[in-house]
Amino acid sequence: MSTMEKQFDPESFEARWRERWRDGGYFTAEAGSSERPSFCIMIPPPNVTGKLHIGHALQTALQDLLTRWKRMQGYNTLWLPGTDHAGIATQLMVERQLAAEGSSREAIGREAFLERMWQWKSQYHGNIRRQLERLGASCDWSRERFTLDEGLNRAVREAFVRLYEEGLIYRGEYMVNWSPTLNTAISDLEVEMRTVRGKLWTIAYPIEGPDGQPTDERVTVATTRPETMLGDTAIAFNPGDERFRHLAGRRAIVPLVGRSVPFVADDAVEPDFGTGLVKVTPFHDPADFEMGQRHDLPRIQVIGRDGRMTEAAGEELAGLDRAEARKRVVEKLRDGGYLVKVEDYTHNVGHSQRGGEPVEPLVSTQWFCDVSGMAARGLTAVREGEISLIPATWDKTWEHWLENIKPWCVSRQLWWGHQIPAWYTAGGDVVVARTEEEALEKARALGVAQEAGELTRDEDVLDTWFSSGLWPFSTLGWPEETPDLATFYPTDVLITGHDILFFWVARMVMLGYHFTGHEPFHTVHLTGLVRDAEGHKMSKTRGNVLDPEDLVDEYGADAVRFTLSILDSPGRDIPLDPERMAGYRAFGNKIWNAARYALTRIEGTGARIRATAEDDLDLTALAAPERWILSRLSKTAAEVNERFETFRFDEACNRLYHFFWGELCDWYIELSKPVLLGKTDRPAVGDVLLTVLDRSLRLLHPVMPFLTEEVWQRLPGHEAVHPETIALAPYPERREAWEDDAVEERMGGLMDVITRVRSMAHELGIRPGQGLTVHLSTDDEVLASFLAEQRAILEFLFPLGADGGLELVPAPEGASRDLVAGVNIGLVPEAVELGDEERQRLEAELEKLEAEIGRAKARLSNEGFLAKAPAEIVEGNRARLAELEQRRERIVAGLEG
Numbered sequence: 001m002s003t004m005e006k007q008f009d010p011e012s013f014e015a016r017w018r019e020r021w022r023d024g025g026y027f028t029a030e031a032g033s034s035e036r037p038s039f040c041i042m043i044p045p046p047n048v049t050g051k052l053h054i055g056h057a058l059q060t061a062l063q064d065l066l067t068r069w070k071r072m073q074g075y076n077t078l079w080l081p082g083t084d085h086a087g088i089a090t091q092l093m094v095e096r097q098l099a100a101e102g103s104s105r106e107a108i109g110r111e112a113f114l115e116r117m118w119q120w121k122s123q124y125h126g127n128i129r130r131q132l133e134r135l136g137a138s139c140d141w142s143r144e145r146f147t148l149d150e151g152l153n154r155a156v157r158e159a160f161v162r163l164y165e166e167g168l169i170y171r172g173e174y175m176v177n178w179s180p181t182l183n184t185a186i187s188d189l190e191v192e193m194r195t196v197r198g199k200l201w202t203i204a205y206p207i208e209g210p211d212g213q214p215t216d217e218r219v220t221v222a223t224t225r226p227e228t229m230l231g232d233t234a235i236a237f238n239p240g241d242e243r244f245r246h247l248a249g250r251r252a253i254v255p256l257v258g259r260s261v262p263f264v265a266d267d268a269v270e271p272d273f274g275t276g277l278v279k280v281t282p283f284h285d286p287a288d289f290e291m292g293q294r295h296d297l298p299r300i301q302v303i304g305r306d307g308r309m310t311e312a313a314g315e316e317l318a319g320l321d322r323a324e325a326r327k328r329v330v331e332k333l334r335d336g337g338y339l340v341k342v343e344d345y346t347h348n349v350g351h352s353q354r355g356g357e358p359v360e361p362l363v364s365t366q367w368f369c370d371v372s373g374m375a376a377r378g379l380t381a382v383r384e385g386e387i388s389l390i391p392a393t394w395d396k397t398w399e400h401w402l403e404n405i406k407p408w409c410v411s412r413q414l415w416w417g418h419q420i421p422a423w424y425t426a427g428g429d430v431v432v433a434r435t436e437e438e439a440l441e442k443a444r445a446l447g448v449a450q451e452a453g454e455l456t457r458d459e460d461v462l463d464t465w466f467s468s469g470l471w472p473f474s475t476l477g478w479p480e481e482t483p484d485l486a487t488f489y490p491t492d493v494l495i496t497g498h499d500i501l502f503f504w505v506a507r508m509v510m511l512g513y514h515f516t517g518h519e520p521f522h523t524v525h526l527t528g529l530v531r532d533a534e535g536h537k538m539s540k541t542r543g544n545v546l547d548p549e550d551l552v553d554e555y556g557a558d559a560v561r562f563t564l565s566i567l568d569s570p571g572r573d574i575p576l577d578p579e580r581m582a583g584y585r586a587f588g589n590k591i592w593n594a595a596r597y598a599l600t601r602i603e604g605t606g607a608r609i610r611a612t613a614e615d616d617l618d619l620t621a622l623a624a625p626e627r628w629i630l631s632r633l634s635k636t637a638a639e640v641n642e643r644f645e646t647f648r649f650d651e652a653c654n655r656l657y658h659f660f661w662g663e664l665c666d667w668y669i670e671l672s673k674p675v676l677l678g679k680t681d682r683p684a685v686g687d688v689l690l691t692v693l694d695r696s697l698r699l700l701h702p703v704m705p706f707l708t709e710e711v712w713q714r715l716p717g718h719e720a721v722h723p724e725t726i727a728l729a730p731y732p733e734r735r736e737a738w739e740d741d742a743v744e745e746r747m748g749g750l751m752d753v754i755t756r757v758r759s760m761a762h763e764l765g766i767r768p769g770q771g772l773t774v775h776l777s778t779d780d781e782v783l784a785s786f787l788a789e790q791r792a793i794l795e796f797l798f799p800l801g802a803d804g805g806l807e808l809v810p811a812p813e814g815a816s817r818d819l820v821a822g823v824n825i826g827l828v829p830e831a832v833e834l835g836d837e838e839r840q841r842l843e844a845e846l847e848k849l850e851a852e853i854g855r856a857k858a859r860l861s862n863e864g865f866l867a868k869a870p871a872e873i874v875e876g877n878r879a880r881l882a883e884l885e886q887r888r889e890r891i892v893a894g895l896e897g
Helices: 011-024 054-072 087-100 110-134 150-165 226-231 242-247 286-295 322-335 372-383 392-403 436-446 464-469 483-488 498-516 548-555 557-567 578-602 624-645 649-676 685-700 705-712 741-763 781-789 791-797 836-860 863-868 871-896
Strands: 038-042 076-080 169-179 184-186 191-208 214-223 234-237 251-254 259-265 277-280 339-352 360-369 388-390 422-424 430-432 493-497 523-527 530-532 574-576 772-777 805-807 816-820 823-829
Touching (some): 011 110, 011 705, 038 054, 038 483, 038 493, 054 076, 054 523, 054 530, 054 557, 054 624, 076 483, 150 169, 150 430, 150 464, 150 498, 169 286, 169 339, 191 226, 191 322, 214 226, 214 277, 234 242, 234 286, 259 286, 277 286, 286 360, 322 339, 372 392, 372 498, 388 392, 392 498, 493 498, 498 523, 548 557, 548 578, 557 574, 557 578, 578 649, 578 685, 578 705, 624 685, 649 685, 649 791, 741 772, 741 823, 781 791, 791 805, 836 871
Parallel strands (some): 038 076, 493 523, 530 574
Antiparallel strands (some): 169 184, 169 360, 191 214, 191 251, 251 259, 422 430, 772 823, 816 823
16 A cells, blocks of 8 residues: 555646556457447547537546446447548638648649648647547547548448449439538538528519510519529419419519519418518529429529629629629619618528538539438337437437438538549449449440540548448448447447537438448437536637636546536536536545545554455444445445436436545544544444445546546555456445445434534534533433444544533533434533633624524514415524524523623
């Protein structure tokens, strides 16, 4: 047993244990192991060039908690780490770097640009691992993966080709969300709806006469995007709207461009919006696109991919930014007498999450994946309990999204990512294959190409979420039947934020079932978002962002982990106050000092850990305090295991906290002090204390790994539990033989008596060293016998002073009295002459008491209060008044005596 330092300093041992765990290979899983059950959890891969934020820290803490717990339970445990190439985000960083150099990706070409991307990745990749290790992540780093490594590349190509061959991936024109800043299509999930204060413009459209010329008759149409009217190809009304039935079969003239367009009746039109008529611009609005398909309307593109007006918008507007074009169109409408009305209008506008600018709905030729069948399987999985979402309140959201799912646009106009495995011939034929050689073979078989040079590969890449959707099985070697895949798939648990439930979780479920026939995991624990102490979302703008590494520097990794874990309550966001971390750092300090005291006192006594049932403690020989702490330890282990099993990390951590701080440190170590200090003797106190410390540290290890390892290594005899590390020691379970409800009840009453005596002594103003005689009595013979057995403890823990004592007989007249847990308490303080300072203190306290008693009496004499307040509130006020009056009597007696 090495001597523990006086100062609790997490920094002094955290780095040492990170290195020891890594070098010891303790976290490496065994493929093909049939001796132990497997447990697998996949890390949600953070962006390779990113910096872990506090949400990552929360998920890391919970994933590591589960992984360490299962490992200690004897599972063959794999926590597989990795990073995501993060197509848009990472490419954006390098493009900004090039722009600062006066260059661009187009200027240097694809090959050179990708070389710069890989350099960037190499430079920043190590940051993620370092940050995870600082938090104590017990990942199997030998299996670390990257979404662009060769194994995952192969899996992505295989998945794409299979889906294409099954007719589920296809290339076609469809309405997509286009980011002019990023110059790529983005999915619906990458669009963030923002409330915008804009305008609603009402525009007059002349009705066309029989001669094809505008008549004086006009209809009005309201729009939030007047610049798109240049691409109008129809005006629509609801077929049930009586106001416009006379327009069926007629045509209108689009102002400014003079285009003749038909009136069409369509159920999608809401009669209550605007004037009841809507302009139809099939190239620039999702609803209009579908309406255009139903009525076979032409599509005219007036806004380009760069967010500027095209030549189809007219020579005067071509090349203008869409915002500037809007101003010009409104001016021209006003000048031409077509602008009827302008109103303020608040509505939701889609913005690119990454680029930040309003998205532009555009018809574009893209690659799409029909996921309707896969979505149906995902619905069934949750409905039938194959996959559980925690909390289950997310089930309805899951159903709504999957029931209304649309084709997934999987292509992106980027260079960084998985290049789509499709090749084109000069004649426009497309060949999808796993490799260029396979593509050429297919092209030859179809007779569309003979030489590789005749094929041109698609320049687009796949949506980042496509490769991430394969993560649970591609990282284990799929499409090969690897030992890892056979051992660890399906995986067990996924822990992630609810904000990527559909970005990622749903896609893993859909693709997992489709390609493997199994669920990718059976449980998804969805965490809330971490907010600041006032509940505000963290943002650089607010200046309330908390950096996990800064927090580790200040409070230690264990305090950060414990805080995040104890705050994780299902379905709730997490208000994070750094003061909580300061409190849990103090918890670590409490454990350190308690262990240091205990180990100092038992050194050389021959006390040892009882590690096995075969070497168990003889309960019949133990006194009540020892039987009590073992009983509480067993029940705590049962509660913590059950809470971990049900993902109630908050409740498990609360139980651990109260057991360690309250029952072990504040009570049992205090109860053991008379023995440890040689004041009395009880059997096996040292053995019990060591055994409880050992098991308590093991219980706490998944949450606070560094501190528990450091302290546990100091316990004499810990090698009997595990020769190397607490991380591989068995996780404590319930020991029913240790549980004793009767002794818990007796000891609970004893503690209540001790607490009340101390409180009464304080109320009496007993000064240090002043004699105090404590009288305890009861008519219950069994209880009286128990009090007599615990006399040494009571004398040690009561503030008796040199001239006081404990009397197990009724108190004399004039004693301060109370009744607690069936025990009559009487306190008789030693008469001492009050000094001036003490007299002034008591007089000041008496003055405050008189004022408080006056307020209490006034409240209880208020008829309105007595009539309206609940009975328990009134009774509480009466009890409080009685207590105040008793305190006044004691102070008055002290001043007079």
